[in-house]
Amino acid sequence: MGWIGETVDSIRSIQISQLLNQAVSLGMIVTSALIIWKALMCITGSESPVVVVLSGSMEPGFKRGDILFLHMSKDPIRAGEIVVFNIDGREIPIVHRVIKVHERQDTGEVDVLTKGDNNYGDDRLLYAEGQLWLQRQHIMGRAVGFLPYVGWVTIIMTEKPIIKYILIGALGLLVITSKD
């Protein structure tokens, strides 16, 4: 109970200069995080250098909640690679393995078919209406490494947004009430 009293007191005793200080510190932290993220995007050549595995279609290799590190190089896409791709009309990227590749002689463009390791059939059911193959522009990156379990934080925050609000609220409170 004394802690709540302390908190209320400290909110009452806030000065503008202190508030501005806090705001600048917070701004610095957010900006550095953004810089690191953008740098990662540059280094890996991918729009989204880290993705969270959302479904069980690649089990037992990748479980829901794992994090995948992506890299996109100019190397041609070959069978066996695990790629992350977007389908027109679906906002969530899909992480599956390439099982068929047909590369054109003249242009070097590819037709690619994918399938989740744990799925029975290939991904044609997931592709857009009338789409039989994926092309290079649909592919966001290749998975090159992974960390288990770390992605659960993102999944929980997306599926139960109330937790996100609680966290942000608590962080805000911490910033306001800390004395330095």
Next chain:
Amino acid sequence: MHSWGYRLNAVATFSLTVLGVMCGMVSFSDNFNHPTPSADVRVLNINWFQRHPDGNDEVSMTMNITANLQSLFTWNTKQVFVFLAAEYETPMNSLNQVSLWDGIIPTKEHARFWIHTANKYRFIDQGSNLRGKDFNLTLHWHVMPKTGKMFADKIVMPGYHLLEDYR
């Protein structure tokens, strides 16, 4: 300076950092493994060989796949994903890779295997180029670690040949 909040923060940050470094070291230890895998595939029978109404050739075959991939496993290996792809060239396409069969090897004991199977996935060409075609059968594998970097490699087995005529 010594409130529970600060202490929790310090412990959490430190443990996360240590965990991260440990994952990095574990993944790095995989580089010391020099694998020596082997494989052999025999095409036992061409079950049928047809051309679809839309103009694409399709082949169904039964194969005998033998392989020893035990040297790929390290203490940091969760599973090895292995698949067999037919690879060939056509006038329209400089490279065609069609996966015929795949499997998951969960442990080192399972990594030495012999299977007799028809192709799990349909061997369909883009077009009608398969008559009399020479193709390679390549065994690809993908080592999926418990944490860190994934490794992939393959063994190319050339010298397979398809029938001159439909059956």
